[in-house]
Structures are given as structure tokens and as C-alpha cells.
Amino acid sequence: MRCLWLEGGALSSRPDVPEPRPAAGEALLRMRLAGVCATDLELRRGYLPFTGVPGHEVVATVEAAPSAPEWEGRRVVPEINAPCGACPECRAGLPRHCRSRSVLGIAGRDGAFAELLAVPVASLHPLPEGLADEAAVFAEPLAAALEVLEQVHVTPSTRAVVVGAGRLGQLVAQVLALTGCSLAVVARHERQRALLRSRGIEAVEEQDLAPRAADLVVEATGHPSGFDLARRLLRPRGTLVLKSTYAGSLEVDLSALVVDEITLVGSRCGPFGPALSLLERGLVDPTGLVEARYSLDAGLAAFEHATRPGALKVLLRP
Amino acid sequence: MRCLWLEGGALSSRPDVPEPRPAAGEALLRMRLAGVCATDLELRRGYLPFTGVPGHEVVATVEAAPSAPEWEGRRVVPEINAPCGACPECRAGLPRHCRSRSVLGIAGRDGAFAELLAVPVASLHPLPEGLADEAAVFAEPLAAALEVLEQVHVTPSTRAVVVGAGRLGQLVAQVLALTGCSLAVVARHERQRALLRSRGIEAVEEQDLAPRAADLVVEATGHPSGFDLARRLLRPRGTLVLKSTYAGSLEVDLSALVVDEITLVGSRCGPFGPALSLLERGLVDPTGLVEARYSLDAGLAAFEHATRPGALKVLLRP
Numbered sequence: 001m002r003c004l005w006l007e008g009g010a011l012s013s014r015p016d017v018p019e020p021r022p023a024a025g026e027a028l029l030r031m032r033l034a035g036v037c038a039t040d041l042e043l044r045r046g047y048l049p050f051t052g053v054p055g056h057e058v059v060a061t062v063e064a065a066p067s068a069p070e071w072e073g074r075r076v077v078p079e080i081n082a083p084c085g086a087c088p089e090c091r092a093g094l095p096r097h098c099r100s101r102s103v104l105g106i107a108g109r110d111g112a113f114a115e116l117l118a119v120p121v122a123s124l125h126p127l128p129e130g131l132a133d134e135a136a137v138f139a140e141p142l143a144a145a146l147e148v149l150e151q152v153h154v155t156p157s158t159r160a161v162v163v164g165a166g167r168l169g170q171l172v173a174q175v176l177a178l179t180g181c182s183l184a185v186v187a188r189h190e191r192q193r194a195l196l197r198s199r200g201i202e203a204v205e206e207q208d209l210a211p212r213a214a215d216l217v218v219e220a221t222g223h224p225s226g227f228d229l230a231r232r233l234l235r236p237r238g239t240l241v242l243k244s245t246y247a248g249s250l251e252v253d254l255s256a257l258v259v260d261e262i263t264l265v266g267s268r269c270g271p272f273g274p275a276l277s278l279l280e281r282g283l284v285d286p287t288g289l290v291e292a293r294y295s296l297d298a299g300l301a302a303f304e305h306a307t308r309p310g311a312l313k314v315l316l317r318p
Numbered sequence: 319m320r321c322l323w324l325e326g327g328a329l330s331s332r333p334d335v336p337e338p339r340p341a342a343g344e345a346l347l348r349m350r351l352a353g354v355c356a357t358d359l360e361l362r363r364g365y366l367p368f369t370g371v372p373g374h375e376v377v378a379t380v381e382a383a384p385s386a387p388e389w390e391g392r393r394v395v396p397e398i399n400a401p402c403g404a405c406p407e408c409r410a411g412l413p414r415h416c417r418s419r420s421v422l423g424i425a426g427r428d429g430a431f432a433e434l435l436a437v438p439v440a441s442l443h444p445l446p447e448g449l450a451d452e453a454a455v456f457a458e459p460l461a462a463a464l465e466v467l468e469q470v471h472v473t474p475s476t477r478a479v480v481v482g483a484g485r486l487g488q489l490v491a492q493v494l495a496l497t498g499c500s501l502a503v504v505a506r507h508e509r510q511r512a513l514l515r516s517r518g519i520e521a522v523e524e525q526d527l528a529p530r531a532a533d534l535v536v537e538a539t540g541h542p543s544g545f546d547l548a549r550r551l552l553r554p555r556g557t558l559v560l561k562s563t564y565a566g567s568l569e570v571d572l573s574a575l576v577v578d579e580i581t582l583v584g585s586r587c588g589p590f591g592p593a594l595s596l597l598e599r600g601l602v603d604p605t606g607l608v609e610a611r612y613s614l615d616a617g618l619a620a621f622e623h624a625t626r627p628g629a630l631k632v633l634l635r636p
Contacts, residue, residue, distance in 0.1 A: 047573070088531075088553075089553070089554055092553075094554060094555055097554035097555060097578065097579070099530075147579075151579070151581075212417075213406075224572075227572065235406075235407070235410075236407055236412060236415035237412055237415060242572055242575060242576050243576065244572075244573070244576065245573040245576050245577065246573055247573075249569045249570055249571040249572065249573075250569070250570055250572050251567045251568070251569060251570075252567055252568055252569075252570040252572070253567040254542075254545065254560055254562075254567065254568050254570070254584075255365070255562070255563040255564055255565075255566075255567075256584075257560060257582065257584035258560050258561065258562065258563050258584040258585060258586050259563065259584070259586055260415065260584060261415070261465075261469070261583075261584045261585060261586050262582075262584045263469075263581060263582065263583050263584070264575065264580075264581065264582040264583075265579075265581050265582075266572075266574075266575035266576040266577070266578060266579045266580045266581070267576060267579060268576050268577055268579050
């Protein structure tokens, strides 16, 4: 089959990789639409030593599901994490933190930038008829955005700031806006600002914001540089949610976190069910983020497009 | 008056510093007993550029209080932070985070390693008769230990670990033990371990603990090295409370915090009222921590004693 292939940090387009063979309890999916995410770009920079097919944001049709044939032909979104169900984390109700999980297109499992992919049947979410592929393909990053609300109690009185208005920042902003909180989003690019304004969300530049005034700052820039800005905007006793993952570590003044009694909350993957529900009801509309569509054969060009400064969502079709 | 004096990171014993003159709303206190804290030692290492009399853990007698003469002659403990009452933080109910606060013996206000000190009357806590000076002198660090419970909901089912069994770690351990949680304290020195065991608290060495198993880890070593150990012991989605302040910053893998969805909670000063209440009722007994008593004139020797590895509380008398 045709796919993109990552090896030693180099991405290539391959015409003849063997088709995946679903293991027991797995389904074979035919990719309909897949999204390029910052993590895919970071994988290429060496964030994790993954070899295989990248891609974890995907809408697909179930091609075969030997153990659960009722799924065949259905349009689905698979979870990004495939847990073991038996380790201490799984038993503690934290399957997304399973210590032997595979992660679609990131660790231990080939991903979605391919004609076909194999995932556990248990990871499938069926899609309602009215939900378009171009909305449903955002289920995974929207779930990740919703994780902020799973972890932090955001109230209508919360003064919140999102730093970074790229692919993930836009979704975090839409989700926070639903709480009725006071919300400003630091956006560097006019296209990002226009998109936020079209959803009734205040787009600002860094210098528009008072320092040490936000109750909650979500750092979603995808870059190490976002941390310092987020920190400056936060009030004492405030909460800083970290959404960015990137290669390398950062010098952090932990004593200053103690003095200001800051709470840092690392935030990764979230719940798919509520994400699909919000998409279906139109309470979150990510389709304005779609910036370009490429065929799988033009996958390398799609990656280059996604790395442009300010680029929003780039999609891949089979 | 006689006092210890910190200037340019050098500590000296001075016989003839002018007595403090209380400003409007302030009281003049005569020191009865004062404790040496890790922060005092860090100040000498350049953690903050303070010049003046250090010392912020103190029991005193009110010598004069022109605006509130009913306080005169009373035995008191003063708060460490003196807030302005007018800034956004004070108005938001966060006086300990007042942006123009003075901090006794740390920033903007001479401290307690002196015969006399001046503090706002509003910062005074009267001491009940039955509470000995050697217990009450722990009010400030015990309040700081209680701040963990103000910030984190510790339940009887929480698996908690305290890393560091020095002055602050012992108090944090005693406070956590009151919740009925499962508790282990990483202690390097036999004296520390014996003291914990005498309170019915499990003292362990680093290698006794399973990695990634604790729900809550409190880092109270006072050293940058404590962070890595605390991080290793913490389960995914766990909470790491930072109590240490020291000069300099630390390389932190923030992406790993995101992947494991760790919450870091900076924790500084806490509530004096509950601290005094626990001391009065004997639910916390810090007196076993007292390792040595020095006169103010021997203050330099007291500091040297306090820097010994594993040293617990060193007290200063007038």
C-alpha cells in the first residue's frame, strides 16, 4: 500500500509497504481523511524515536473486523491510545496512561498516513451520519483540547488566556469559550486572529495583555518559547496548562513557581466521546481551520505546508 | 541592639544596630525564641538580594503597640508576610501574594534574629497560655506545611510520599499523616528516620519505593536534586508539590510532564491560625525537631550548625 514513512527522523513517501494485518481484536481501517498535527512535525525533529507510518488524526471506514463484523463498513474515528487493560494505570482507570500502550502513529503502532491501518476494535468511535469527515477528523485534537476542562475547573468567572493560536490553540480557545469565561487568545498571525474573531473570541497580541493577571493560561504554542510568556501572564496562585510537546528540555525557575504558588498542569490526550458530541451539535466548529488538502501521494508537500509559520490544519486524502 | 546582619550574602553578628522604630499600625516585639530555616541559609547563598536582619520564625512579647496598646505584654507569633491590603492580589483575597508585601527577614523588613523587631499589629497571632515557646516557634513552617492541604485535596486513599525529611519535610509529614493517607518519607539520616518513626510515620530510603506509584509527592529537600527523585516516584496524572526554594533554575523536561499529565504545585506560605490550633491540641508536635539552642551572640555558630547535613531545627534565644 501507499503511505508516508518515518525513519531516523526522515520522512518519505512509499508506494509498496505491506498492508497491516489486524491482530486478534483489531480492525482494519481504510483511511478517508487524516490531519497533520504538530506532534507529527516534532516526530520528524526527533521528539520520539518512532519508525513507521505517522499520523493519528483520522476518519476511516472499517474494511474488516473479523472479531466484530458488525463494525464493517462503518465510518469511524479510532482513539489515539491503545491500552493493555491490565497494568496498574489501566486498572486505576487511566487507560490513556497505560504503561504498555501503543500510540497510533507515534509509538508502537503504525498510523494513519496510509491507505490502511489496524487498530483495536475497542478503540473505535462510530460517527453519526450528519457529521462530515472534515469535522470528525478533528476528534483527536478536540479531545486533547477538552482535556483542559477534564483537569481544571474553568468557571464563568475565570480570566483565561490561550497562548498560541495554531491548530491546537484554536480548538482549546473554542472549548474554553463554551464555559463563558473571560477569554483572550494570543495570536501572531492575522489568519489565526480572523478565525478566532469569526467565532466571537478575542484575539490579542502579547503586549495587549496585563502581566500577572490571568487565572488560567493554556500554553499551546508548540514551542519552548511559549512557557515564559504564559508564566508572565499568570497571576500568583494561577494555573498554567502545558499542551506543547517538543524535543528537548527547558530551564525553569522552580523557586519562582514556589514563591508565586503556581500550578502547572501537563495535559495530553482527552475524551473522544464528548469531542464527537460537541462536533455533532456544532458547538465546536473546527472546519475553518482547514487550510489545505493534499493526496497521500503528495504527503511530503503536505508536511512542508504544515510547517509554514501560522499554518493551520493540513489534511491528507487517500 | 544586638542582631545578626546579612549583607551581600555575608552574615555577621552586630552589637549596635539601631532599634527598629515601629511605623503607624506596627508593634515593637521583643524576641523570645527564633528558628533558623533553610530559606535563611539560602539567603546567604544569594537566593534573594536581602540586606538586613534575617529570621522569620519567631515567638516574641509585644514591647509596645502605640495604636493597639491592648497587645502590650502579650506573647505572640507574627505572620511572615505583611500585605498592603490594596493591590489586586490583596483585593482578590491573596494577601500572602500581595505584590508590595514585605516579608519578615527576607524582603523589605528586618527580621527576628535580633533583640527587637517591628511588625504590623494586624500580623500578630496571640499565643494560648499552654503553648510552649519551643512549639510555637514552629508556627510559620507548620503553616507552610499546612499549605499543602490548602492546595491539594489529600484523601485517606492517597498514596503520598514526602521527599526530604529535614526541618520542613518532618512537618509536612506530620500534617499529611493526620489525613490518614498512605505515607512514606524518604529520609537520608538516621536521626530523621528515628524522629519520623517516633510519630508513627514510615521512613524509607529512595530504593525502597516503587517508581511511578505515588499519587502525591511533596518535594521538601531544599535542593534542586530533589525534583528528579520526586518526579520518578510519581504516577501518571499525579501531583508533585514543590516546597523547596533555592538559588538558580533547573533543566526540566516539560514535554514529559505533558505526556504523563503531571500537576506541579508551587507551595510557599500557609495559614497561621490552623497551625497554632494543631500545635495547641498536640496533633502536631514539632519539639522533637529541636536540635540545638544558641544565644543570639552565638548566631554565626547557630547558622553553621544549621548547615550540617541532616541538621534539624536550630533555635536562637536573645
